[in-house]
Amino acid sequence: MDLLHIIYEMIELRSFSNLWYWISLAVLWSSASHWILGVPYDMVYRAQRKGGQAEQDLEDIARVNVNRLMYISEVSGPWLVALSCFLLSGLAMLGFVYLLEIAQAVFLLAFPMAVVGVISYFTARRIAREGATGEALRKRLAFCRLYIQFVGVISIVVTAFWGMYQNLTIGAL
Structure with missing residues (x-):
């Protein structure tokens, strides 16, 4: 094998057979489940165990991130929704109508993250509306x-099954 062939194998656009895609999927979801509204989840555990300053730190960082998310949604929310819908529908068309595998792979990463964004927005809005602190804040997070x-x-299962299907059908050709 020459160097060019090795480099081509590393950046190949057949995403579902590429190890880097699956590593990025794992990193994406581990990060998404650790950083809730921009708050590292270990702070929630620490605040629950220790209270005091740890609880105050959790409330402060949650307040800052909730206010930031509310400001962004007020200022540019409709534009972000429109742009996200445009990009996701474009990826879906390229991937599942025109059968471009890289678009399928990016869509299967981006669409669930859009759902996570909606969940985070509604959680932040509820925290802001209730003025949640202490136990109520930890419960919401x-x-x-x-x-x-x-x-x-759900996303990992769907992506894994779709990736296996793609690898089996393309591998059979």
């Missing part, structure tokens, strides 16, 4: 994490 993990499991 825990439920948000649970919903994100549920979306992640």
Whole structure:
């Protein structure tokens, strides 16, 4: 094997047979389930165990991130929704109508993350509306994490089955 062939194998656009795609899928979902509304989830555990300053730190970082998300949604929310819908529908068309595998792979990463964005927005809005602190805040963050993990499991299963199907059908050609 020459160097050019090795480089081509590393950046090949057949995403579902590429190890880097599956590594990025795992990193994406582990990060998504750890950073809830921009708050590392270990802070929730620490606040629950220790209280005091750890609880205050959790409330401060959650307040900052909730306010930031609410500001972004007020200022540019409709434009972000429109742009996201445009990009996702374009990826879906390229991937599943024109059968471009890289578009399928990116869509299977991006669409569930859009769902995570919606879950995060509604959680942040509820936290802001209730002015949640202490136990109520930890509960909201825990439920948000649970919903994100549920979306992640469904996404990983669907992506794995679709990837296996693609590898079996393309491998048979």
